[in-house]
Amino acid sequence: METLHQININGYRMFTMKKLIVAGAVFFPLFFSGSAWSSCEENVCQGHAEVITPAIKANAREVMVRVQPEAGANLWCQLYEGEYALLDDKAKQFDLHRSLFITAIASQSDIRVEFDPQSSVCTVSSVELIVP
Template sequence: MKYMILMLFLFSSTTWAACSPNQCHGIGKDVLVSVYPSGTGHIYLEAPADKGKLNCQLVEGHYMTLKNTHPVFEAMYSTILTALSTQKKLTVRIVENSEGCEVMYVRMFT
């Protein structure tokens, strides 16, 4: 029984949320704490607690930036909102060493 509880803990959704130098991944709400559409047209994505592992300069120390000039901006924003609302696994990949922690791509897993 003790091992079963340990296995449940290890494979729970919150266990899967994490950041590395080039991405954050996990279940929707655990990967992105908030989504903030700005007046500039960019979308700011608040990274989770271990955001310090990301190799980029977060906006105000908290946000990755999905630029409205990205060629597939609308598709990425839609993917993010879908992953958040359905609690699917999500990866947000950033451009390393970027100012504003620019989002390179997102990927949702069903």
């Protein structure tokens, strides 16, 4: 006996269109979400800028970028205040790093960020803006 949610075609039970639409609505956003395409491993993060580093912050002492907890969970370094990676203001390319972060966030581009492996606190050593 067939139920309202299944139809029988050539002996195979098939889901109705309603169930396929519901399943698609649930799995499509999960599959194509930014976090699925963004990851951090060891001392490198790569993916959508708005997922990995959605904000840049400056105070009287530091310039830093916020790293999403999900993205930064696998980093070898510790995030400053539990959510920030520092930009080294003494670095030769400090202004360029800061500009690349702002550009990546504003344009919603992909980004690759490397952190100094010698530092226990996550400190940005390299920024690459990946243009489609």
